Amino acid sequence: xxxxxxxxxxxxxxxxxxxxxxxxxxxxxxxxxxxxxxxxxxxxxxxxxxxxxxxxxxxxxxxxxxxxxxxxxxxxxxxxxxxxxxxxxxxxxxxxxxxxxxxxxxxxxxxxxxxxxxxxxxxxxxxxxxxxxxxxxxxxxxxxxxxxxxxxxxxxxxxxxxxxxxxxxxxxxxxxxxxxxxxxxxxxxxxxxxxxxxxxxxxxxxxxxxxxxxxxxxxxxxxxxxxxxxxxxxxxxxxxxxxxxxxxxxxxxxxxxxxxxxxxxxxxxxxxxxxxxxxxxxxxxxxxxxxxxxxxxxxxxxxxxxxxxxxxxxxxxxxxxxxx
Numbered sequence: 001x002x003x004x005x006x007x008x009x010x011x012x013x014x015x016x017x018x019x020x021x022x023x024x025x026x027x028x029x030x031x032x033x034x035x036x037x038x039x040x041x042x043x044x045x046x047x048x049x050x051x052x053x054x055x056x057x058x059x060x061x062x063x064x065x066x067x068x069x070x071x072x073x074x075x076x077x078x079x080x081x082x083x084x085x086x087x088x089x090x091x092x093x094x095x096x097x098x099x100x101x102x103x104x105x106x107x108x109x110x111x112x113x114x115x116x117x118x119x120x121x122x123x124x125x126x127x128x129x130x131x132x133x134x135x136x137x138x139x140x141x142x143x144x145x146x147x148x149x150x151x152x153x154x155x156x157x158x159x160x161x162x163x164x165x166x167x168x169x170x171x172x173x174x175x176x177x178x179x180x181x182x183x184x185x186x187x188x189x190x191x192x193x194x195x196x197x198x199x200x201x202x203x204x205x206x207x208x209x210x211x212x213x214x215x216x217x218x219x220x221x222x223x224x225x226x227x228x229x230x231x232x233x234x235x236x237x238x239x240x241x242x243x244x245x246x247x248x249x250x251x252x253x254x255x256x257x258x259x260x261x262x263x264x265x266x267x268x269x270x271x272x273x274x275x276x277x278x279x280x281x282x283x284x285x286x287x288x289x290x291x292x293x294x295x296x297x298x299x300x301x302x303x304x305x306x307x308x309x310x311x312x313x314x315x316x317x318x319x320x321x322x323x324x
Contacts, residue, residue, distance in 0.1 A: 022287035028205055030285045031261035033114065033165045036061035041112040043096060043149060044119035046073035048221030049171065051080070052251035053116055058087040060255065065090040065109055068119075096145030102152035111156045113164070114258060117146045118171040122223060124231035127184040135185040142189035146170060146196065158207045167258050168204075169212040169265075170197050174242055177215055177274040178304075181315065182235035194282070201263065201283055213282075214254050214265040215274065218244040234318050238311050242270040261285055276300045 040057040044050035045066025058064045058081055066089055068074050074091040081089050092109065094101040096119050106112075121141040123134050150168060157166055175183045176190025194213060201211040218224060218239055228236070250267050257265030263283040266275040276293050277300045284290045 019287060019291060022290045026284050026287045026290050028201070028210065028261070028283055028285060031165050031210055033167050033210060033259050033261055035114065035255070035259060037063070038113035038162065038164075039063045039065065039110050040114045040116070041065045041067070041109065041153070042116045042118055043067045043145075044171075046070060046077040048223055049216065049219055049247045049250050049254075050116070050118045051077050052247040053118065053254060054081055054089060055084055055248075056251045056255045057114075058085040058089060062114070063090075063110070065092060065112075067092045067094055067096075067105065069093060069095050096148055097140050099148045099152060102148050106152040106156060111160045111162075112153050112166075113157075113160065113162060114167045114169070115149065115153055115157070116169045116171065116254070116258075117149050118169075119145055120171065120173075120223075122186055122227055124182040124186065124227060124235045126182055126232060130185060138185040139189050139192075142186070143192045143196075146193060150196075150200065154204070157209060158204070163208065165261065166207075166209045167212060167261070168200070168209060169214060169254065169258050171214050171216070171254075174215050174217045174271060174274060177271075177278045180235065181238050181311070182232045197263070198282055210261045210263075211283075212254075212257050212262055212265050214250075214257060214267070215271050216245060216250040216253075216267045217242040217271065219250050220244055220246050234315060237314050237318075241307060241310065243268065273300050273303060277304055 035057060040062040042050050042053050042057070042064065045054050046068035050066065050068075054064050054066050054077065064081070064087070066074065066077060068077075071093050074093060078089055078091050081087060090109065092105045094105050096102065119141060121138050123130070123138060125134070157168075160166065170193050172193045173186070173190045175187045176193055179187045197211045197213045204211070224244075245267060253267045254265060262285065264275045264279065266272045276296055279293055284293070
């Protein structure tokens with residue numbers, strides 16, 4: 001009993017010291033990124049999460065620009081935002097795979113304070129069946145398109161006269177934290193965003209530009225409705241382990257993450273577990289969250305092993321039934 005009491009005393013004494021240490025070493029430092037009266041530029045802004053983000057940013061008092069390929073959808077989105085908020089947004093039509101077109105948009109648009117790289121292509125199919133042209137499309141839009149956006153807009157962001165903190169937010173996916181059956185190309189494109197984000201944050205921190213990496217689960221959007229019609233049954237079974245969210249819910253989490261300068265922005269409980277487990281050497285601004293990651297990583301790893309057990313059991317059962 002005495003030994004237990006001594007251990008408890010030591011733990012109580014060490015805890016403040018550990019928290020103090022974490023408050024000193026976590027980097028980058030905490031930051032607040034204002035949106036009011038600032039220019040927020042959103043790709044994929046004509047529908048789904050991008051449109052919800054545009055609504056949110058406009059409601060926060062930001063000057064909003066949205067980019068997409070379809071002129072018709074951009075017009076519809078602009079009217080919807082005007083009706084909902086009374087604010088007129090700027091629209092730009094371009095393909096994120098076309099760097100020259102994006103560079104022209106960057107020259108035409110006002111300097112950007114907050115850029116949300118949200119475009120995405122999602123085609124769920126086993127790699128053995130998926131055409132390489134589709135794989136290339138997914139990689140080009142989701143990953144190379146993100147490079148194109150950043151390369152086109154970063155010079156003006158670095159040279160901005162508004163010296164308040166700025167932000168680049170990349171819309172990843174929970175499939176960018178863990179590989180999912182049928183998501184080989186999609187997961188590869190989204191996993192790549194984390195490497196991009198981690199290295200980019202080191203390169204632009206001196207310019208007071210802060211990177212956020214958002215990890216939404218399945219989100220109720222027109223794109224998901226269409227995808228559900230064709231994705232493999234096993235994909236739906238495994239993806240169901242993390243519940244779907246509404247686009248507006250993801251937009252709220254994203255906007256809050258941007259304003260707080262959070263590097264990793266999870267959107268639901270499963271996302272927080274994955275963020276703890278896959279954080280690795282990602283930047284962490286909150287010393288409290290750094291402490292939670294330290295003490296809970298082992299337990300979360302065990303929980304994720306149970307998820308893997310469930311997924312592989314589903315795969316085994318599916319193939320066993322298919323053979324019968």
